[in-house]
Amino acid sequence: MSELSLVPSDYIPHRPPFLLVDEMVSIDPGLSAVGKWTLKGDEYFFPGHFPGRPTLPGVLLVEALAQCAGISVMADPQYQGRLALFGGIQNAKFRRQVMPGDTVLLEVTMNQVTSRGGKATGRATVEGKVAAEADMFFVFVSAE
Numbered sequence: 273m274s275e276l277s278l279v280p281s282d283y284i285p286h287r288p289p290f291l292l293v294d295e296m297v298s299i300d301p302g303l304s305a306v307g308k309w310t311l312k313g314d315e316y317f318f319p320g321h322f323p324g325r326p327t328l329p330g331v332l333l334v335e336a337l338a339q340c341a342g343i344s345v346m347a348d349p350q351y352q353g354r355l356a357l358f359g360g361i362q363n364a365k366f367r368r369q370v371m372p373g374d375t376v377l378l379e380v381t382m383n384q385v386t387s388r389g390g391k392a393t394g395r396a397t398v399e400g401k402v403a404a405e406a407d408m409f410f411v412f413v414s415a416e
Contacts, residue, residue, distance in 0.1 A: 286339060294308055302351070306340075333376070337394030358410060378396050
């Protein structure tokens with residue numbers, strides 16, 4: 273088997289400023305993935321969320337987890353030509369603020385994947401402390 277690329281944009285169509293995964297640490301196609309997102313402080317959302325106390329919006333943290341899950345699924349050749357769209361979020365919990373300068377470790381495990389979609393569980397940590405966790409659902413559509 274050939275070695276997998278660890279470049280997020282090789283798997284999902286997201287591009288800056290909405291590609292929220294900087295690098296992949298590991299990918300087990302269709303099973304799990306680990307990625308990183310380093311917040312530099314110049315991201316478009318920090319000036320307005322919140323002035324004087326820049327904080328990553330929780331919804332973007334969940335989106336980063338979903339992108340990491342999408343990378344895991346799209347790395348599996350059987351899903352090429354497809355696009356994974358968000359179908360739902362359950363049990364989202366936010367445990368700590370994420371600020372400029374933080375590197376977020378994004379860990380996702382696919383719980384179920386079928387030809388129609390699937391379920392994943394994700395956890396985002398900063399320096400070993402949980403920042404967020406969520407169960408996510410996705411559906412497949414044609415990428416064309």
